[in-house]
Amino acid sequence: MKIIAYTALLYGTDYLGWAIRSVIDHVDEYHVIYDATGHGSHGHVTDRTCPDTREQLFAIAQGAAGDKLRWHDAGPFAHEGYQREAIHMFAPDADVILVLDADEIWPEADWRAIFSNDDAVRLRRIRMPIIHFWRSFHRAVLHDPAFPERFIIPGAPEGSWTMHGTPICHMGYAQRIEIVEFKQHTHGHKGEWRRDCDWFNDKFMANAQEDCHPVGSEYWWPEQVNPLDYMPSWMSEHPYFGKEVIE
Numbered sequence: 420m421k422i423i424a425y426t427a428l429l430y431g432t433d434y435l436g437w438a439i440r441s442v443i444d445h446v447d448e449y450h451v452i453y454d455a456t457g458h459g460s461h462g463h464v465t466d467r468t469c470p471d472t473r474e475q476l477f478a479i480a481q482g483a484a485g486d487k488l489r490w491h492d493a494g495p496f497a498h499e500g501y502q503r504e505a506i507h508m509f510a511p512d513a514d515v516i517l518v519l520d521a522d523e524i525w526p527e528a529d530w531r532a533i534f535s536n537d538d539a540v541r542l543r544r545i546r547m548p549i550i551h552f553w554r555s556f557h558r559a560v561l562h563d564p565a566f567p568e569r570f571i572i573p574g575a576p577e578g579s580w581t582m583h584g585t586p587i588c589h590m591g592y593a594q595r596i597e598i599v600e601f602k603q604h605t606h607g608h609k610g611e612w613r614r615d616c617d618w619f620n621d622k623f624m625a626n627a628q629e630d631c632h633p634v635g636s637e638y639w640w641p642e643q644v645n646p647l648d649y650m651p652s653w654m655s656e657h658p659y660f661g662k663e664v665i666e
Contacts, residue, residue: 422531423510424517425450427502429457430471430601431521432479433594433659439483441525441651442517449484449519451476452505455492467604470597507573516571522594523549524650526585533582544579545570548586550649552593553641554626556660559588559649563638588650592623592631593665599623603633626664 424446426435443449453476457469473492481488491509496502506516515534519525546566552559566581592599603612603619611634616622618633632639647655659665 420514420531420534421448421512422446422515422517422534423448423450423506423513424519425452425506425510426480426519426521427452427454427499428476428521429454429605430469430476430598432471432475433522433598434524434590434657435476435521436479436483437654437657438519438521438523438525439480440653441527442519442530443484443487445528445530446487446517448489448510448513449480449487450489450491450506450509451480452491452493452502452509453477454494454496454502456494467601470601513573516573518567518569518571520589520591522589522591524588524590524654526587526649527651528585541575542578542580543572543575544568545572546579546581548581548583549589550586551589551591551639552646553631554593554623554664555662556593556646556654556657557644557663558628558641559644559646560631560639560641561644563636586649588646593659596624596666 422445424442426438428435428451439449453473455473477490480490489509491505493505494502503518510516517530545568547569548566549563550559550561551563568579569587591602600619612618613633613635621627622631622633629640631641646660654660
């Protein structure tokens with residue numbers, strides 16, 4: 420069985436290497452589908468310059484993935500979905516595709532062992548639990564019911580099911596300010612951005628501790644956490660680990 424991982428990439432220097440590290444031992448190849456236009460594919464583009472360069476991202480990916488890295492300069496993409504679906508062109512022989520976003524740290528698990536069980540490949544898409552860290556490693560939204568699709572089984576019947584267990588750690592709102600500021604201009608949900616407040620200033624920059632979702636969610640109330648209850652112990656080596664607020 421061939422298991423690959425891929426990242427649809429434009430920015431991500433804060434966590435890309437750590438994200439790769441969390442899965443690389445359990446995959447045969449790691450693919451990067453890089454948006455070479457530099458303007459974003461998430462349904463919205465921007466003329467702003469991405470804070471992370473191709474050279475920085477490539478060096479991080481190569482250092483973390485080694486000879487498993489398959490880098491693809493691609494685009495433009497009319498929508499994020501096209502960038503993500505391109506993996507089927509770049510890895511047509513994959514039996515299992517792990518969707519690794521650049522700001523997501525996976526818990527320690529032997530994914531290959533999971534997919535040696537025939538029950539695990541009964542439907543094409545598998546949803547995973549996820550938690551969202553907020554401005555630091557020590558506060559997180561723990562009860563978001565939105566489980567993203569993070570495994571694709573190309574040969575399985577269409578449909579999805581949910582795998583329960585230790586959640587993925589989403590660090591998208593626990594990274595440096597310039598990345599989050601850039602991200603909001605290319606975000607896939609930009610058209611739905613909340614209008615009851617100036618989210619970037621009133622919620623993110625203010626480090627609000629209630630009602631923090633950029634689109635709006637009753638579940639986004641950060642809680643105090645021990646990050647090592649959820650992420651690999653080596654994440655304590657990350658330069659942001661001890662920061663009270665990541666800037």
